[in-house]
Amino acid sequence: MPETPRLELAGIGCRFGAVRALDDVSLAVAPGEIVGLLGDSGCGKSTLLRIVAGLEAPDRGVLCLDGRPVGASVPPEARGIGMMFQDYALFPHLTVAENVRFGLSGRPRREAEAIAEGRLAQVGLGPRAGRYPDTLSGGEAQRVALARALAPRPRLLLLDEPFSNLDRRTRDRVRADTLAVLRESGATALLVTHDPEEALEVCDRIALMRAGRIVQTGTGEDLYRRPETPFAARFLGHLVELTGPARAGVLDTPFGPFAVPGFSEGAPVRAAFRPEALSLAADGVPARVLRRSYLGAWLRLDLVVEGIPAPLRLPVPPDAPYGPGSTLGLSLDREAVFIFVDRGD
Structure with missing residues (x-):
């Protein structure tokens, strides 16, 4: 009972x-x-x-x-x-x-x-x-x-x-x-x-x-x-958000297409993920370091990626050799992406 x-x-x-x-x-x-x-x-x-x-x-x-x-x-x-x-x-x-x-x-x-x-x-x-x-x-x-x-x-x-x-x-x-x-x-x-x-x-x-x-x-x-x-x-935490219309069941983003089943053609879609969903990858999406912030146990890199209006935040080890102007590759854990209807809020 x-x-x-x-x-x-x-x-x-x-x-x-x-x-x-x-x-x-x-x-x-x-x-x-x-x-x-x-x-x-x-x-x-x-x-x-x-x-x-x-x-x-x-x-x-x-x-x-x-x-x-x-x-x-x-x-x-x-x-x-x-x-x-x-x-x-x-x-x-x-x-x-x-x-x-x-x-x-x-x-x-x-x-x-x-x-x-x-x-x-x-x-x-x-x-x-x-x-x-x-x-x-x-x-x-x-x-x-x-x-x-x-x-x-x-x-x-x-x-x-x-x-x-x-x-x-x-x-x-x-x-x-x-x-x-x-x-x-x-x-x-x-x-x-x-x-x-x-x-x-x-x-x-x-x-x-x-x-x-x-x-x-x-x-x-x-x-x-x-x-x-x-x-x-x-x-509940920092969020990166990408918006666009559904086309043939996918949302096109700088990190590639995401399947958005159930969305009608042209429907507004919002894909979102947290910074920890990003990782370094030599063959990943190109990114440029805008700012390097030392936070003790880790560093935060603010990154510019073409097609994404706001800088991305990437936590890295404190000895990572990246500074302003450096370029690197980014990979995104696609399982950690949230898909929402984009209502503009």
Whole structure:
């Protein structure tokens, strides 16, 4: 028998005046799963998170927790949901331990203290228990907020851009630590982010959003390797795009013809691929090096190919002997090419 989803959304819609923030959003999150809501600012992901939390009411649709419908009349504190805000929202007048115990006010003091101590140890901040938030680094404050959100053992944890206030080096470390804690605790989580790399690293599945709708849901590999639209392909990474009309079932490109079965004669076609689909080949398509960028473990060559308007990016080993003006040959892995109807978007 299929497992009951921890969270299930069906046909969720929400308007703010004339603005349609969410339009027919459906999503299921299994127990112990980490699902990311990925998209640009204004796409509706934070509104959806607030509806799940009970901070906003949908105009239509059904929200279920553990198989039971939850209406707008159920307040946030009665939903068994934990939430981490972007700014962490720690209470400045409370110590670290008191912040973590805040959501445990209904429990006996010794029990609450033991739970807070355990959660702080889990995030590596046991020695900071007596400090105040203004003495913590950004990474430490984030971990305190995580410990506080997990302390009551919520059925679902909501994270709204939890790493966006951290610098790159701290963000990478704290993100890895947070994922380890979520896995160890078995938490079910819904993560809002605009960062594809973050979604790929942290989430079991990703729901990619655009203009209030979920346009594709799947694992990170699904979205990266099997995007269903040009928008999805672009959002998950750099993309080279070639357009033209279908002629006798093929699209002619500088890399040769591509079969486009199912396209009528003259129909607009868009072929796309990622930089890693390119490789060096002595007898390949001629390319001229426009720019060489040293990026530590590898080099990026920006290449000009006749018939392709924008430079191509090619990652190569750091000792590759190519510089501006050099010529080389390129081969394209044809199995890594996406074919879409060209709608001009």
